[in-house]
Amino acid sequence: MRKGRWLVSGLVLGAGAFAVVAYAGKASKDIITPQEARKYFSPITQKVVDNPQNPVTQQKVELGRMLYHDPRLSKSGLISCNTCHNLASGGVDNLPTSIGHKWQMGPVNAPTVYNAAFHIAQFWDGRAKDLEEQAKGPILNPKEMAMPSEEEAVKRIASIPQYRELFAKAFPGEKEPITYDNIAKAIAAFERTLLTPSRFDKFLMGDTKALTAEEKKGLKLFIEKGCASCHNGVALGGTMFQKMGIVKPYNSTSPAKGRYDVTKKPEDMYVFKVPSLRNVERTAPYFHDGQVWSLEEAVRIMADIQLGVQLKDDEVRAIVAFLKSLNGEIPKHALTLPVLPPSTEKTPKPSFD
Amino acid sequence: MRKGRWLVSGLVLGAGAFAVVAYAGKASKDIITPQEARKYFSPITQKVVDNPQNPVTQQKVELGRMLYHDPRLSKSGLISCNTCHNLASGGVDNLPTSIGHKWQMGPVNAPTVYNAAFHIAQFWDGRAKDLEEQAKGPILNPKEMAMPSEEEAVKRIASIPQYRELFAKAFPGEKEPITYDNIAKAIAAFERTLLTPSRFDKFLMGDTKALTAEEKKGLKLFIEKGCASCHNGVALGGTMFQKMGIVKPYNSTSPAKGRYDVTKKPEDMYVFKVPSLRNVERTAPYFHDGQVWSLEEAVRIMADIQLGVQLKDDEVRAIVAFLKSLNGEIPKHALTLPVLPPSTEKTPKPSFD
Numbered sequence: 001m002r003k004g005r006w007l008v009s010g011l012v013l014g015a016g017a018f019a020v021v022a023y024a025g026k027a028s029k030d031i032i033t034p035q036e037a038r039k040y041f042s043p044i045t046q047k048v049v050d051n052p053q054n055p056v057t058q059q060k061v062e063l064g065r066m067l068y069h070d071p072r073l074s075k076s077g078l079i080s081c082n083t084c085h086n087l088a089s090g091g092v093d094n095l096p097t098s099i100g101h102k103w104q105m106g107p108v109n110a111p112t113v114y115n116a117a118f119h120i121a122q123f124w125d126g127r128a129k130d131l132e133e134q135a136k137g138p139i140l141n142p143k144e145m146a147m148p149s150e151e152e153a154v155k156r157i158a159s160i161p162q163y164r165e166l167f168a169k170a171f172p173g174e175k176e177p178i179t180y181d182n183i184a185k186a187i188a189a190f191e192r193t194l195l196t197p198s199r200f201d202k203f204l205m206g207d208t209k210a211l212t213a214e215e216k217k218g219l220k221l222f223i224e225k226g227c228a229s230c231h232n233g234v235a236l237g238g239t240m241f242q243k244m245g246i247v248k249p250y251n252s253t254s255p256a257k258g259r260y261d262v263t264k265k266p267e268d269m270y271v272f273k274v275p276s277l278r279n280v281e282r283t284a285p286y287f288h289d290g291q292v293w294s295l296e297e298a299v300r301i302m303a304d305i306q307l308g309v310q311l312k313d314d315e316v317r318a319i320v321a322f323l324k325s326l327n328g329e330i331p332k333h334a335l336t337l338p339v340l341p342p343s344t345e346k347t348p349k350p351s352f353d
Numbered sequence: 354m355r356k357g358r359w360l361v362s363g364l365v366l367g368a369g370a371f372a373v374v375a376y377a378g379k380a381s382k383d384i385i386t387p388q389e390a391r392k393y394f395s396p397i398t399q400k401v402v403d404n405p406q407n408p409v410t411q412q413k414v415e416l417g418r419m420l421y422h423d424p425r426l427s428k429s430g431l432i433s434c435n436t437c438h439n440l441a442s443g444g445v446d447n448l449p450t451s452i453g454h455k456w457q458m459g460p461v462n463a464p465t466v467y468n469a470a471f472h473i474a475q476f477w478d479g480r481a482k483d484l485e486e487q488a489k490g491p492i493l494n495p496k497e498m499a500m501p502s503e504e505e506a507v508k509r510i511a512s513i514p515q516y517r518e519l520f521a522k523a524f525p526g527e528k529e530p531i532t533y534d535n536i537a538k539a540i541a542a543f544e545r546t547l548l549t550p551s552r553f554d555k556f557l558m559g560d561t562k563a564l565t566a567e568e569k570k571g572l573k574l575f576i577e578k579g580c581a582s583c584h585n586g587v588a589l590g591g592t593m594f595q596k597m598g599i600v601k602p603y604n605s606t607s608p609a610k611g612r613y614d615v616t617k618k619p620e621d622m623y624v625f626k627v628p629s630l631r632n633v634e635r636t637a638p639y640f641h642d643g644q645v646w647s648l649e650e651a652v653r654i655m656a657d658i659q660l661g662v663q664l665k666d667d668e669v670r671a672i673v674a675f676l677k678s679l680n681g682e683i684p685k686h687a688l689t690l691p692v693l694p695p696s697t698e699k700t701p702k703p704s705f706d
């Protein structure tokens with residue numbers, strides 16, 4: 001094992017995430033077996049990643065989908081969660097860093113909302129412990145949705161009678177169901193259902209024909225070269241924090257310092273959450289600064305600066321072929337636009353400055 | 354008939370649009386009958402408004418839905434047709450005037466895409482003869498999607514293999530199916546299916562119970578007071594151009610001069626297309642400049658400056674009740690997000706300046 005690879009400052013979830021076992025030759029027919037792959041990865045077998053603090057219910061999910069798409073949660077009335085985490089585009093905006101209120105550019109690339117519920121923490125620097133906490137960030141971030149206060153967000157939503165009904169149903173028994181916490185809880189409940197199983201999951205569950213020979217070659221290389229040391233678990237990422245530039249430094253124009261921005265510990269400088277590789281073909285550009293557009297190039301750079309490995313062209317091609325097999329099926333309800341309830345005379349107006 | 358009401362500089366479509374017949378007392382049971390209402394209005398009875406120059410096909414509609422939602426048709430990669438004509442929000446952005454590239458504000462309020470295919474022309478000033486022509490405008494408008502050229506838009510789309518397949522299927526037999534015209538044709542074909550029948554259509558088709566007594570009272574007033582002189586046809590609007598401020602001037606902060614901007618004729622100054630009132634509750638704020646947020650206020654102002662009529666409170670309430678009955682059912686496929694195909698290494702990158 002390469003020194004420094006386990007410079008991990010977070011938790012690691014998922015059975016087998018630490019089980020880095022040397023690959024032991026090919027099976028009779030396939031060059032890699034599902035059993036071997038399951039030492040590193042777990043299939044998506046569920047429809048929901050639940051949170052005991054915020055159990056997912058149908059009512060919350062439907063309300064959450066509305067709020068996720070509702071631009072009235074932004075100061076300008078233009079920007080919704082979906083603007084940067086576009087469910088039609090791999091759960092991202094496909095921009096280097098996101099464009100927010102007044103065309104301000106954020107410091108980091110928007111991570112995908114798909115399968116985000118599997119992560120140990122949210123945001124690149126892990127500053128939110130879960131999706132419920134994450135959802136509260138961008139709405140108030142002056143560079144993103146720029147809502148001036150929690151109260152203003154609540155005021156907009158509470159001014160709409162249909163939302164009052166839906167919150168009462170989604171949070172039964174609560175005296176005042178429309179709160180900033182509950183707005184975030186509904187959005188998070190919706191997000192907890194955004195799982196995208198792919199052919200890779202079928203393979204992991206034993207269907208050896210679910211991947212092509214080239215994809216299996218790529219999977220094998222992905223493990224052998226060390227990629228799976230960090231990109232593992234259900235989401236092929238999201239299980240740990242890791243330094244960007246372990247073996248060689250990564251030069252970024254982004255001011256983001258990763259975990260350091262949260263902990264202020266020197267060892268956390270440029271330590272970011274390992275991103276999920278599910279749907280990675282759909283989530284360009286890559287890395288926390290979104291500076292790399294080509295998946296091939298991203299694979300080469302990762303091998304070089306994280307693992308000290310120079311990949312050959314055919315190795316890159318195979319790994320990329322494997323990565324594309326992670327394009328999952330987007331659940332139908334994630335592709336259903338809500339009909340948003342109209343504002344009323346009491347709804348606070350948007351503002352653009 | 355009030356003098357000046359027919360200062361019309363466009364075509365009037367729809368059977369009976371000109372049939373302004375004095376209302377002749379109430380029917381035995383209902384205060385207004387479907388027959389009487391059909392002198393002014395026509396129900397939505399179809400699923401598609403076809404264009405012989407661009408026949409609607411399933412292939413075009415599905416491709417068009419993708420393009421409608423694809424932000425890569427904007428220079429920044431952030432803005433899609435759906436940004437300003439949000440299918441979740443009544444087909445509009447609910448902003449006074451739209452926010453485009455680099456947070457620029459346009460001169461006029463985004464009209465709804467729902468039922469737009471019924472209109473005699475597109476844009477407030479009618480400068481596009483149909484949806485096919487309209488779709489070509491915002492993509493290149495430097496204040497909106499800001500794509501530098503038709504070629505650049507074509508280049509982005511043509512760089513994506515899945516789009517190449519879908520264009521070949523949607524435009525069979527064409528040597529080079531990906532053209533700027535065909536991008537617009539596909540988008541327009543999708544838009545031609547965005548029809549929203551409501552309870553009012555049931556009433557027009559003979560179901561006298563489809564509207565409440567209050568709504569029927571409003572409908573009767575809507576006709577008697579003269580609103581239906583301009584807001585008529587299938588879409589309750591979109592059948593003619595009309596001066597904003599016939600009886601009294603309308604003071605606007607918008608630089609838009611309506612038809613004058615197209616024809617340069619003095620009589621076309623401040624003459625705009627009469628907007629559709631379908632789903633009007635969902636399309637606030639109102640008027641070409643989006644300066645009025647309250648539907649009640651919009652009704653009062655219209656009666657005052659267009660008809661010289663001062664409405665009583667209960668009259669306004671009834672008319673607004675009727676207008677809310679125009680909230681239609683959004684077709685399911687309009688609420689289906691596409692899964693957009695990923696960009697490739699050849700796809701030109703977005704730019705933000």
